Amino acid sequence: MRKLLAFAFLFFFFWDKTLAQIAPAPPLKVDNITSILEKGGQFTTFIKLLKATQVADQLNNQLSTPDPNDGITVFAPSDNAFSGLKSGTLNSLSDQEKLQLVQFHILPTLMSTSQFQTASNPLRTQAGDVKGGKFPLNVTAEGNQVNVTTGVVNATVENSVFSDRRIAVYQVDKVLLPLEIFGTAPEPAPAPVVPENGGLVSSPKTAVKGADAAGAVSLKFHALAMGFSSFAVFWAILGGF
Numbered sequence: 001m002r003k004l005l006a007f008a009f010l011f012f013f014f015w016d017k018t019l020a021q022i023a024p025a026p027p028l029k030v031d032n033i034t035s036i037l038e039k040g041g042q043f044t045t046f047i048k049l050l051k052a053t054q055v056a057d058q059l060n061n062q063l064s065t066p067d068p069n070d071g072i073t074v075f076a077p078s079d080n081a082f083s084g085l086k087s088g089t090l091n092s093l094s095d096q097e098k099l100q101l102v103q104f105h106i107l108p109t110l111m112s113t114s115q116f117q118t119a120s121n122p123l124r125t126q127a128g129d130v131k132g133g134k135f136p137l138n139v140t141a142e143g144n145q146v147n148v149t150t151g152v153v154n155a156t157v158e159n160s161v162f163s164d165r166r167i168a169v170y171q172v173d174k175v176l177l178p179l180e181i182f183g184t185a186p187e188p189a190p191a192p193v194v195p196e197n198g199g200l201v202s203s204p205k206t207a208v209k210g211a212d213a214a215g216a217v218s219l220k221f222h223a224l225a226m227g228f229s230s231f232a233v234f235w236a237i238l239g240g241f
């Protein structure tokens with residue numbers, strides 16, 4: 001029995017592998033913002049914030065509805081981006097402001113890299129009320145380079161972390177600080193947005209754009225999809241006995 005199981009598993013694994021080579025990777029059914037970011041590897045602070053503000057749950061609910069409306073775009077600041085913040089920045093925020101900060105990193109529409117080229121600024125974020133106007137950010141793109149401007153911070157998209165037909169996740173090199181929270185006078189002086197290293201040392205990642213990034217995404221996606229389907233098949237077999 002065990003041998004049979006192992007054989008069946010191997011069989012399906014290789015069959016799956018072969019299929020995956022001829023057919024495009026099947027659509028990934030389980031979209032989970034936390035696991036997408038965990039696979040990315042360098043988003044521990046952002047994940048914590050997503051969980052603490054319960055935006056992770058909200059996003060996962062949105063992603064699990066069978067009929068997603070416009071999809072979601074997430075600008076995920078790396079841990080590096082968070083360590084570039086003036087110390088105490090996060091702690092100085094109220095819970096409401098933390099929620100707005102997180103929602104400010106999320107667009108209620110799915111945007112591919114090419115759609116950034118034609119984005120009409122300003123873009124509404126989830127932090128803004130539905131009527132628009134508040135908490136907007138601007139995206140400018142030229143070739144493979146995509147910049148995001150909040151009025152307080154200019155950030156660059158470093159990497160495309162994940163994308164499917166419902167959600168696109170991009171890594172940004174700065175925490176996107178909304179003007180509505182960090183731009184007003186009586187606040188503690190907004191962090192002067194000078195690159196801490198004087199702009200001399202640019203991340204090697206910055207060079208990995210465009211084709212490379214796209215390749216990395218499809219590779220990751222592929223591996224993920226294969227993992228899921230093998231796993232599903234394995235359990236289906238187990239369940240059958």
Ligand SMILES: *[C@@H]1O[C@H](CO)[C@@H](O)[C@H](O)[C@H]1NC(C)=O
Nearest residue numbers: 032033034035036038060061
């Ligand atoms: C998302 O994935 C994490 C682990 O990566 C898991 O703890 C969590 O339960 C998942 N959430 C949903 C809604 O699937």
Ligand SMILES: *[C@@H]1O[C@H](CO)[C@@H](O)[C@H](O)[C@H]1NC(C)=O
Nearest residue numbers: 140141142145146147154156
């Ligand atoms: C993005 O910002 C960099 C500086 O950070 C600038 O050199 C580049 O021209 C900008 N690109 C676009 C498309 O705005």
Ligand SMILES: *[C@@H]1O[C@H](CO)[C@@H](O)[C@H](O)[C@H]1NC(C)=O
Nearest residue numbers: 121122137138149150151152
């Ligand atoms: C965003 O773009 C709009 C339209 O081009 C412009 O009016 C606004 O000043 C821009 N805001 C920032 C922060 O760049």
Ligand SMILES: *[C@@H]1O[C@H](CO)[C@@H](O)[C@H](O)[C@H]1NC(C)=O
Nearest residue numbers: 149151152153154192193194
């Ligand atoms: C962001 O970029 C704009 C235009 O490139 C520039 O005028 C502005 O000073 C920059 N803001 C910061 C905070 O670096």
